[in-house]
Amino acid sequence: MPQRLLALLFVLPALAVIVLLFMVPLGASLIGAFESGEGYGIANFIKVFELYRWDVLFTVMVVLLSTLLIGFFSTAIAGYLTLGENPRAVAVLRWLYRWPMFVPFIVVGQVLRTFLAKNGLMNNIFIELGLMTPISATSFLDWRGIVIAFVWKQVPFVALLVAGAMASIDRGTIEAARNLGASRLRILVEIVVPQIATTLMVGLVLSFVTMMSVLSVPLMINAQSPTMLTADIAFRINSYGDYGVANALGFVSLLITAGAAWIYLRHSVKERA
Amino acid sequence: MSILNSVSPARSGRFGIDLWWVPRGILLGALAFAIFGPLANLLIWTVTEKWYFPHALPLEYGFSNWAKVFAPRGNALESLINSVIVATVTVIVALALAIPSGYALARLKLPLRSLILLAFLVPQAFPELPVFVNVARMFYELRLNGTIPGVVLVHVTHGLVYAVWIATAAFAAIDRDLEQAARSIGASAPRAFMDVTLPLAAPGLMASAIFVFLESLDEFTGSYFVGAPDVNLMPLLLYSAGAGGNYQIASITALLLLIPSIAFMAIVERFLRADVLARVGH
Numbered sequence: 001m002p003q004r005l006l007a008l009l010f011v012l013p014a015l016a017v018i019v020l021l022f023m024v025p026l027g028a029s030l031i032g033a034f035e036s037g038e039g040y041g042i043a044n045f046i047k048v049f050e051l052y053r054w055d056v057l058f059t060v061m062v063v064l065l066s067t068l069l070i071g072f073f074s075t076a077i078a079g080y081l082t083l084g085e086n087p088r089a090v091a092v093l094r095w096l097y098r099w100p101m102f103v104p105f106i107v108v109g110q111v112l113r114t115f116l117a118k119n120g121l122m123n124n125i126f127i128e129l130g131l132m133t134p135i136s137a138t139s140f141l142d143w144r145g146i147v148i149a150f151v152w153k154q155v156p157f158v159a160l161l162v163a164g165a166m167a168s169i170d171r172g173t174i175e176a177a178r179n180l181g182a183s184r185l186r187i188l189v190e191i192v193v194p195q196i197a198t199t200l201m202v203g204l205v206l207s208f209v210t211m212m213s214v215l216s217v218p219l220m221i222n223a224q225s226p227t228m229l230t231a232d233i234a235f236r237i238n239s240y241g242d243y244g245v246a247n248a249l250g251f252v253s254l255l256i257t258a259g260a261a262w263i264y265l266r267h268s269v270k271e272r273a
Numbered sequence: 274m275s276i277l278n279s280v281s282p283a284r285s286g287r288f289g290i291d292l293w294w295v296p297r298g299i300l301l302g303a304l305a306f307a308i309f310g311p312l313a314n315l316l317i318w319t320v321t322e323k324w325y326f327p328h329a330l331p332l333e334y335g336f337s338n339w340a341k342v343f344a345p346r347g348n349a350l351e352s353l354i355n356s357v358i359v360a361t362v363t364v365i366v367a368l369a370l371a372i373p374s375g376y377a378l379a380r381l382k383l384p385l386r387s388l389i390l391l392a393f394l395v396p397q398a399f400p401e402l403p404v405f406v407n408v409a410r411m412f413y414e415l416r417l418n419g420t421i422p423g424v425v426l427v428h429v430t431h432g433l434v435y436a437v438w439i440a441t442a443a444f445a446a447i448d449r450d451l452e453q454a455a456r457s458i459g460a461s462a463p464r465a466f467m468d469v470t471l472p473l474a475a476p477g478l479m480a481s482a483i484f485v486f487l488e489s490l491d492e493f494t495g496s497y498f499v500g501a502p503d504v505n506l507m508p509l510l511l512y513s514a515g516a517g518g519n520y521q522i523a524s525i526t527a528l529l530l531l532i533p534s535i536a537f538m539a540i541v542e543r544f545l546r547a548d549v550l551a552r553v554g555h
Contacts, residue, residue, distance in 0.1 A: 003381055003382050004381075004382050004383065004384050006377075006381065007377040007381035007382060007383040007384075008377075008383065008384065010373035010374060010376060010377035010381070011373070011374045011377045011378065011383065011389055013370050013373070013374075013395075014370040014371060014373075014374040014393075014433060014437060015374070015389060015392060017370060017426075017429060017430055018392055018393060018395070018430065018433065019433075021408060021426060021427070021429075021430040022395065022396050022404055022430055023395065024336060024409075024411075025403075025404045025405075025406075025407035025408045025411060026399060026403070026404050028408065028410075028411070029403040029404060029407045029408040032407065058453045086291075086293065086297065087311060089294075089297045089301065092301055093301065093304075095310075096301065096304055096308060097304070097536075098538065099308050099309075099312070099535075100308060100544045101538065102534040102535060102537055102538045103495075103534060103535075104485070104490075104491030104508070104529060104530055104531075104534060105485075105491075105493065106491065106493045106508045106511055106512065106527070106530070107315075107491075107511070107527040107530050107531050107534075109317045109515075110315070110511060110515055110520075110523050110524065111309055111311040111312065111314065111527065113515065114314050114315070114318055114520055115310060115311040115314045119327065120310075120314070121310065121313070121314040121317070122310060122314075124328075124330075125310070126331050127331070128327065134327060152307070152308075152311070175355070183346075190489035191519065197463065206397065209397065209398060209399070209400060212400040213400030213494070213496075215397075215402060215403045215493065215494045216493045216494070216508070219512070220512070220515060220516075230400075230402050231496075231537075233402055233403070233406060234402075234497070234498075236464065237406060243406070243407075243410060245404060246406055247407070248408070249403075250400070250402065250406065251403070252405025252431070252520075253400050253402070253403070254399060254400065255404065257398070257399060257400055265483070
């Protein structure tokens, strides 16, 4: 048997699973978005606009803010791991920052729901320390809770990617800038970050897509309106069996992601080719 | 580096103490609080008997909720067993699919190779939720909804992307000459694969198996649409216990999901080099 045919046979079963259980349902979701009781049209999208336009805005704002914060914190952590001059502090940080990476989202939701509540452990500690009075304690279980959960979970992942990229850049330019008296912050911003910008962007886009499809965190942390589109989709299906509007909501979240995904795919194809 | 240190004015205080430890300590302490505060809170909840406002810490501690979770007829134990079965079968199916694909992608001449690689990347570039919703609808017609095979298929699709990537990387990292040497002394192609290539790729494949196992154990969205309420799994139990206000059961379930993940973090570097790990997603 020619090798090419054999290779194709090896890949085919896995490819079939991806096509049948991912791409076909994805296509069904795109078509289903335009399907309503009266046939094909934009009826579902009108409903989405009437009922969920604030949730669309809420989702975009929450995910964008989380992405920016993830970018900031992961660059700061990776930057200190690369440029830090105190070996002990670097070792402590290296040991510390990775912990949340392997914590599943559903566990993140449960952990932060009890931690960030009005009378959760965080406020309790602040009150005991005298940093806050019991009356001024507020619950963080709204958009802030979602942002905190996303940032908490995703920063280690992006920081790991970025730190790997920073470790492989040429130390010569960094040492040269140091000898000329540049501050470490300036070296980070002007020399290191431009060289790892692609890796940072890939990490942020992956995080963006992940955050757009997490259902457990908004369900557990933000059981109110406005909420994330994922929670709206689940509600539409469970309460009304309304696949049309659910798919239209899915279509909107696909559109939001499409921009990000396009950047990512273009980059990774270029790199693999 | 040493030159810079010696001219740094705050390097040593009057008593030889490095004053930089003040900002460093504050920042590292704040980070430790942000990471371990929530996790400590989880641990406290698992042994809480009574805890209400305005008490900063529980009033009574005990293990009565652990007994409830592991009661022989409790639905918690059922969901634990279901989760392990689903995850094990998912690993077997995913690896059976990923090993030949990974080998072909890494070693063989494959027509349309970049297009096929792209196909394995697509699930990473789109939100999964609309897909799961329509898979559930499709499975409903095929009578796969609410069955263990249905849940396994969803988890395989989710885990396959990582399994194929890691398997491809594992095979690509093996020296081609070793296989050629086995062939030249008369081993058949399948024999060379089984005796030379597969054992050498084993650590990478092992990492991919553990990864797929954990992804399946922790998967919520697909299980929620395809499995619930007939197939009871741990993430679903966590969700429903938490939604019902039973934070003790929810926290114990969360801890049971957390332990294997943290253990994986501790051993992952033994199986996967950091540069391979960093390439996942590229």
